[in-house]
Amino acid sequence: MFHRFILRKPFLRLSTLAATCLGVSLGYSSALQANQGSTPQAKPSFNYDAYTRSVEQVQLQEMKALIQDSKALNTLTTAACHAEARANHEPLSQWPALPSLQKKWLDTTEQWQRLQVFPLGPNNDVTVRLNISFWPDKKNLVERKARGLLQQGESAELKQGGIALQGLTASEYLLFDPKHLKTSTPSATCHLLTQITHQSEENANALLTRWKKSDFLVDWHDAALGNETFASTTQATGYLLSSLAETLESIAKNKIYKPFRLNDEKALPNPYLAENWRSNQSLQNLVTNFDQISHYYLGLTVSQPSEKKTVTVNGPDQLLRHLGFAEEADAIVAQLDNSQQTLNQLVVLGSSAYLSQEGKTLANQLHQNIKQLEQALRKPLPHFNLTQRFNSADGD
Amino acid sequence: MVTSMKSSHRNSHAPNIDRRRLLQGLGSSLLMGTMAPAWATQALVVPPQAAKNEGLHLASSIKNDANGYQLLRFTGSEPKTQTSGWRGHQAVASSNGRFLVSVARRPDTQLLIEDLKAGSHYFVDADDERHFYGHGLFTPDNRWFYAPENDYENVRGVIGKYDVQNHFKKVSEWDSQGVGPHQIAFLPQQGEEKHPVMVVANGGIETHPDYPRIKLNPETMQPNISYLDSNGQLLDQVEPPHHQLSLRHLDISSDGQVWTGAQYQGEIFESPNLVYSHRLGENSLTAVKADDTLWPQLKGYIASVSCHPNHDTVCITAPRDNLITFWRRSTGQLIAQQTLADCAGVCAHPSLPLFYVSSGSGDLAAFNAQSGEKHWQQHFAGIHWDNHLTWTVS
Secondary structure, three states, X not given: OHHHHHHOOOOOOHHHHHHHHHHHEEOOHHHHHHHHOOOOOOOOOOOHHHHHHHHHHHHHHHHHHHHHHHHHHHHHHHHHOOHHHHOOOOOHHHOOOHHXXXXXXXXXXXXXXXXXXXXXXXXXOHHXXXXXXXXXXXXXXXXXXXXXXHHOHHHOOHHHHOHHHXXXXXXXXXXXXXXXXXXXXXXXXXXXXXXXXXHHHHHHHHHHHHHHHOHHHHHHHOHHHOOOOOOOHHXXXXXXXXXXXXXXXXXXXXXXXXXXXXXXXXXXXXXXXXXXXXXXXXXXXXXXXXXXXXXXXXXXEEEEHHHOEEEEEOOHHHHHHHOOOHHHHHHHHHHHHHHHHHHHHHHHOHHHHHOOHHHHHHHHHHHHHHHHHHHHHHOOHHHHOOOOOOOOOOOO | OOOEEEEOOOOEOOOOHHHHHHHHXXXXXXXXXXXXXXXXXXXXXXXXXXXXXXXXXXXXXXXXXXXXXXXXXXXXXXXXXXXXXXXXXXXXXXXXXXXXXXXXXXXXXXXXXXXXXXXXXXXXXXXXXXXXXXXXXXXXXXXXXXXXXXXXHHOEEEEEEEEHHHOOEEEEEEEOOOOOEEEEEEOOOXXXXXXXXXXXXXXXXXXXXXXXXXXXXXXXXXXXEEEEOOOOOEEEEEOOOOOXXXXXXXXXXXXXXXXXXXXXXXXXXXXXXXXXXXXXXXXXXXXXXXXXXXXXXXXXXXXEEEEOOOOOEEEEXXXXXXXXXXXXXXXXXXXXXXXXXXXXXXXXXXXXXXXXXXEOOOEEEEEEOOOOOEEEEEEXXXXXXXXXXXXXXX
């Protein structure tokens, strides 16, 4: 899959990424080149229909990819947990199937991290997200619930574990938790693990069904005509920018500020508050998140089967420039670039990022970069005439 | 400057009387005036004819863009606000006009008590290991105040009982007979009965403040409507037809018919009927009569329910579809619909054939209780009316 290969290059500098996008952008290159020339007042064109379709197509592709990964994880788990494994009382850490199961789990989680940052539509519901991956989990509910069900052996029913056990965080516990790998066995784990990976596949399928059946998709598709949700494609893009800012606020708080304990200069970080500490994926998740956020802002790469090629479609960045807000767009690009540079430095430290002063200093810098990026994204919002939702967004 | 009282029957602390007296001495004008938003000084907040003819007495929890979360009340065109510091849900008025209480929504832990007679206000804290659900209820004689609470370590709903004459000190609590008790109401008073039967909407959703706003048990939830006698003993209980129909809000007509609105926790496109009625002793809930396509259209979500005391109508809001619905109580037929962006709060005029509806977008509007026709609508810039609207007493 060429598209996924492109998206999974994690360490592209944004300026490089932007340049890559420019070369193949639909309705982008010529206009922006003009803007970079001797007529700075010239505004690039913007293809509204191509933009909304690109978001739809990428969401569809990403959900299908998650289904594929989840299915592969479930199929492999079912195969690994055959009768012989269920009689295996050796420690899980010595289970021959473990490395391949861990690899499939990592693939699935990476794909979820791509979807996780898309901030609009029916799959943005907190319960939906927690079903896929239960986090933040500040009191280690996943482990408590999992241990409770493991004690019930073959009679355990997954639904009794509640939302904490319905997805990837629960299978991460069973496949990666150092203590569990030492003290449990394939025999004790397989019954619960197969239920969880099956549920993960169901959850991934439900994402796509929910997306396809949603009013949101209809309204997004027809945004150019104006409807109850979006007055125009421009306003729909404004909602995307606003929601990406909220996503970044959450990332800054939950993925950086809390696990690195930035509230206290002298406090040691607490990696257990990080998203996927058991599999040591927390920082890699951030890379995936930022990679995808960059694409949503700069423009998405979609396939064009009729021409057997992929193209990068203009995104909110070009819309801002088209509307005459190039300065705001430049500020967003600069802050995206700063954030990704700092993140790349942090990722190089690996798990020691949580153990060293250097890691904490870089995390603090990254937190500041993201807050500035969030502010840069919010700055042009008054131009989009957005409606603030109160009871409908967070009622009770 | 405010006081905070720990009103616990287990951790009993004497109210801070000196501070309360100090507050009383300052008087409401200073307390309120310093908090008043810019629009509060504007002369016109509702159409003057409406303010005069309808004798408006409304209250609500709000979010004010300038000052944050507040309790708002106004009589006629005169608004007063009091900052709470947390998001309230329902404003509860005593029938003698003395108290107005803002109840924190989950997982917050305070009541804001406005003593309108004394011109003071104070806060009451929930017990340890309890939080409020945004709702409360005075007994008809205003002697006691009840509030649904979460005993979250034991995954158990409780109804806290507070002594109004003793600064809302908590004196006891009942089992709510379910998880996630939300709105409560009394059946109509029978004769000289001081304490009518309480009706509890147990939403069925397990939550814990360590995981704020997260629904922990969507697959195993068991919502219900429970009827409790004056000692908190269960008289009757009825469950909805689907276990993920979280029965959250309710109102009771003057002849004792309970109307409840649900929030569906399954897939929106599969949403079943969200509105039901019931009478004590009936075997099951009675669904209203509407096309099946209505419920997914409403996004599986009902915000508020209000029965008119003198007319055969109930008004129900669905903010996720920006829709106000009017139903004939006696037949369960949908009789009218109106749109209002982010509409949620609704209450009936005590005598005139009017429903008032408020919205998170800042609007307040009045509708004819028989036809659903809109009478007037007024926008309050910078104000987000929260989920419920309350008719207060002069």
